[in-house]
Amino acid sequence: MTRAVRHDSMRARNLEVVLGEVARAGPLTRAALAELTGLTKSTVSKLVGDLIEAGILTESGPVRDGERGRPGVEVRLSGERLASLGLEVNVDYLAACLLDLAGTVRLRRRLDRDNRGADPAEVLACLRSLAEELLGAANRLGLSVAGASLAVSGTVEDGLLSNAPNLGWRDVRAAELLALPLPVELDNEANLAALGELWFGAGAERDFLYVSGEIGIGAGLVVDGSLFRGPHGFAGELGHVVVSPTGPPCRCGGHGCLESYAGQEALLRAAKRAGDLPGLLAALAGGEEFATSACAEAGRALGVALTSAVNLLDLDRIVLGGIFAKLYPWLCTAVEDTLRARLGGLRGSSPVLTASELGGDAAILGAARQVVERVLATPGDYLSLTRG
Amino acid sequence: MTRAVRHDSMRARNLEVVLGEVARAGPLTRAALAELTGLTKSTVSKLVGDLIEAGILTESGPVRDGERGRPGVEVRLSGERLASLGLEVNVDYLAACLLDLAGTVRLRRRLDRDNRGADPAEVLACLRSLAEELLGAANRLGLSVAGASLAVSGTVEDGLLSNAPNLGWRDVRAAELLALPLPVELDNEANLAALGELWFGAGAERDFLYVSGEIGIGAGLVVDGSLFRGPHGFAGELGHVVVSPTGPPCRCGGHGCLESYAGQEALLRAAKRAGDLPGLLAALAGGEEFATSACAEAGRALGVALTSAVNLLDLDRIVLGGIFAKLYPWLCTAVEDTLRARLGGLRGSSPVLTASELGGDAAILGAARQVVERVLATPGDYLSLTRG
Numbered sequence: 153m154t155r156a157v158r159h160d161s162m163r164a165r166n167l168e169v170v171l172g173e174v175a176r177a178g179p180l181t182r183a184a185l186a187e188l189t190g191l192t193k194s195t196v197s198k199l200v201g202d203l204i205e206a207g208i209l210t211e212s213g214p215v216r217d218g219e220r221g222r223p224g225v226e227v228r229l230s231g232e233r234l235a236s237l238g239l240e241v242n243v244d245y246l247a248a249c250l251l252d253l254a255g256t257v258r259l260r261r262r263l264d265r266d267n268r269g270a271d272p273a274e275v276l277a278c279l280r281s282l283a284e285e286l287l288g289a290a291n292r293l294g295l296s297v298a299g300a301s302l303a304v305s306g307t308v309e310d311g312l313l314s315n316a317p318n319l320g321w322r323d324v325r326a327a328e329l330l331a332l333p334l335p336v337e338l339d340n341e342a343n344l345a346a347l348g349e350l351w352f353g354a355g356a357e358r359d360f361l362y363v364s365g366e367i368g369i370g371a372g373l374v375v376d377g378s379l380f381r382g383p384h385g386f387a388g389e390l391g392h393v394v395v396s397p398t399g400p401p402c403r404c405g406g407h408g409c410l411e412s413y414a415g416q417e418a419l420l421r422a423a424k425r426a427g428d429l430p431g432l433l434a435a436l437a438g439g440e441e442f443a444t445s446a447c448a449e450a451g452r453a454l455g456v457a458l459t460s461a462v463n464l465l466d467l468d469r470i471v472l473g474g475i476f477a478k479l480y481p482w483l484c485t486a487v488e489d490t491l492r493a494r495l496g497g498l499r500g501s502s503p504v505l506t507a508s509e510l511g512g513d514a515a516i517l518g519a520a521r522q523v524v525e526r527v528l529a530t531p532g533d534y535l536s537l538t539r540g
Numbered sequence: 541m542t543r544a545v546r547h548d549s550m551r552a553r554n555l556e557v558v559l560g561e562v563a564r565a566g567p568l569t570r571a572a573l574a575e576l577t578g579l580t581k582s583t584v585s586k587l588v589g590d591l592i593e594a595g596i597l598t599e600s601g602p603v604r605d606g607e608r609g610r611p612g613v614e615v616r617l618s619g620e621r622l623a624s625l626g627l628e629v630n631v632d633y634l635a636a637c638l639l640d641l642a643g644t645v646r647l648r649r650r651l652d653r654d655n656r657g658a659d660p661a662e663v664l665a666c667l668r669s670l671a672e673e674l675l676g677a678a679n680r681l682g683l684s685v686a687g688a689s690l691a692v693s694g695t696v697e698d699g700l701l702s703n704a705p706n707l708g709w710r711d712v713r714a715a716e717l718l719a720l721p722l723p724v725e726l727d728n729e730a731n732l733a734a735l736g737e738l739w740f741g742a743g744a745e746r747d748f749l750y751v752s753g754e755i756g757i758g759a760g761l762v763v764d765g766s767l768f769r770g771p772h773g774f775a776g777e778l779g780h781v782v783v784s785p786t787g788p789p790c791r792c793g794g795h796g797c798l799e800s801y802a803g804q805e806a807l808l809r810a811a812k813r814a815g816d817l818p819g820l821l822a823a824l825a826g827g828e829e830f831a832t833s834a835c836a837e838a839g840r841a842l843g844v845a846l847t848s849a850v851n852l853l854d855l856d857r858i859v860l861g862g863i864f865a866k867l868y869p870w871l872c873t874a875v876e877d878t879l880r881a882r883l884g885g886l887r888g889s890s891p892v893l894t895a896s897e898l899g900g901d902a903a904i905l906g907a908a909r910q911v912v913e914r915v916l917a918t919p920g921d922y923l924s925l926t927r928g
Contacts, residue, residue, distance in 0.1 A: 404882075
């Protein structure tokens with residue numbers, strides 16, 4: 153290793169340490185940063201200067217530095233120069249958001265669109281339009297976009313959307329088809345929605361299962377603040393947990409999977425409201441028997457699948473997202489009763505069930521924030537982004 | 541922190557580093573250890589001396605030190621001075637083994653005994669006799685026993701066996717009732733058996749689900765060489781994954797749990813061989829219809845529960861242990877066919893299924909080795925053990 157390389161790598165490490173402290177502990181003076189990191193004040197000043205120049209940090213007005221009475225200037229994450237995009241292709245909608253580095257959502261877009269069986273290139277061209285709209289807005293706001301993360305409702309392997317049974321897609325290079333002029337990473341929708349719940353959700357819980365109810369049903373397991381992905385990133389396929397082995401056929405080739413009882417289509421069909429979620433919600437609000445019993449039935453199936461998940465994963469908290477959050481008032485009793493009846497004997501208590509408050513935005517929020525987390529973790533890679 | 545405390549903590553850390561290299565990389569000269577750890581040769585010599593005196597390391601005969609032609613003496617883990625006990629209380633047997641620090645099993649004991657509904661104090665007194673026999677043998681062999689780990693077929697919470705439905709035990713302080721004159725830690729049987737498979741099993745796999753088939757059915761998930769325990773250590777309750785929600789009642793209070801189809805009692809009942817596992821094995825060897833169809837039925841139920849586990853946990857490899865290892869030839873086709881039919885559509889391939897080669901010893905081996913791993917990880921705590 154040459155001396156220059158070693159110096160660069162030490163500088164990168166120190167940038168990470170300084171930025172990590174600001175991201176964790178909020179606005180801090182340079183003096184406080186020197187104390188927290190053990191770096192000299194002049195090193196901290198140089199690093200903070202670089203981070204300010206890159207638009208990653210910004211200065212607040214002068215503050216009194218505690219007891220000592222000396223005025224200090226604090227630095228904090230800047231939301232004025234850098235941002236990220238969260239994008240989503242789901243079965244019946246496209247969505248996008250623009251998130252600045254300080255964590256404020258600047259813009260959201262959502263487009264209802266039936267993507268089943270559609271040409272991936274066509275669907276991703278449509279998402280590109282949404283994304284370009286947000287990139288244009290970012291430009292007008294003076295924000296450089298560090299990258300995008302794309303949520304897809306299917307299994308992702310080595311950057312490839314390998315299988316999305318509800319879209320009818322296999323082996324789609326979704327990030328490449330999107331063809332945006334910035335780095336785009338691909339991830340599973342339920343995984344990103346679970347991270348959205350972790351970072352933007354109501355609770356500060358660090359252990360939970362997030363259940364994503366859409367046309368398909370996925371889940372993201374958060375353990376001690378990190379996503380459990382499994383060896384190939386396929387963990388959390390709750391939709392294909394078996395509810396009853398002789399049940400109705402499922403798109404995956406199996407029978408009696410959760411999705412065939414509680415997926416959006418099965419649920420609407422049972423409620424005699426095929427293809428009409430707003431109609432189902434209206435019917436539920438009006439107390440229609442077909443609608444409420446269909447939800448209770450779906451809730452029981454969800455309770456059975458979640459019983460298996462709790463037994464395998466030792467869960468204390470389950471967050472229902474997507475359409476399950478909207479249907480929560482009509483699902484929750486059946487889910488909770490099933491969990492209590494099946495888990496009480498062994499575990500003593502059943503897990504706490506809540507509805508996500510992020511609605512359909514969980515995945516795009518998690519996606520956008522994942523890019524921000526990357527900038528905060530490796531700021532050295534983003535120093536020149538706002539200088540072009 | 542005083543200077544003495546800081547020195548002690550640095551010495552403890554250096555002992556760990558040196559011992560870690562020997563445990564990882566096999567016999568090494570002091571010179572090689574100095575190179576690998578970056579410590580000075582005199583520091584390494586002092587640390588190695590302490591580890592030899594404590595009976596943790598031992599010297600091999602002189603070897604030529606590679607190209608340089610200078611003779612060196614290698615040090616390696618000693619199996620002559622320190623050992624650990626692995627103990628198990630299961631529903632229909634007790635077991636124990638004595639493992640030395642170098643990883644050789646010195647002695648094993650197994651006692652068939654119906655522990656269902658028995659007084660915990662009485663059962664643990666019986667296990668104490670087995671353990672004392674091994675402690676006596678260790679003494680005669682010149683081995684000091686660093687500690688014991690006790691595997692129990694139930695949920696363990698804060699050192700308490702909180703619920704063992706197949707034993708009919710609740711809130712049993714099993715380690716205290718055992719009353720051995722050495723530290724005893726308590727852990728779930730399937731967890732320890734999974735670790736046994738990791739450390740003593742045929743493959744060198746670092747990601748797998750170990751399924752423990754006994755009266756109850758448990759599982760231990762190994763992810764990247766570590767056990768996934770879940771927030772309370774209750775993960776892996778495969779026996780209560782739902783196979784069919786309207787199935788037969790289960791001891792846990794639920795219906796149609798895997799255990800009610802493929803637990804030892806259900807299986808023997810279906811094969812018309814209640815309470816007689818050797819009889820079932822003989823009937824299977826003789827090709828008796830009742831026996832083979834009961835195994836196929838249990839295999840299909842196991843396949844359904846494992847489908848749910850694979851979907852949730854993204855598993856590539858499943859190891860069947862306990863009675864499932866003995867019944868493997870008559871179970872495996874049904875399990876594999878079920879997995880293939882249900883998982884092929886989504887995952888492309890189904891996981892590799894194998895039988896554990898450790899038989900009923902997996903849990904005691906994992907238990908004993910867990911104690912050895914603790915000695916290797918924190919040698920400073922064990923330096924004076926062989927000096928009493």
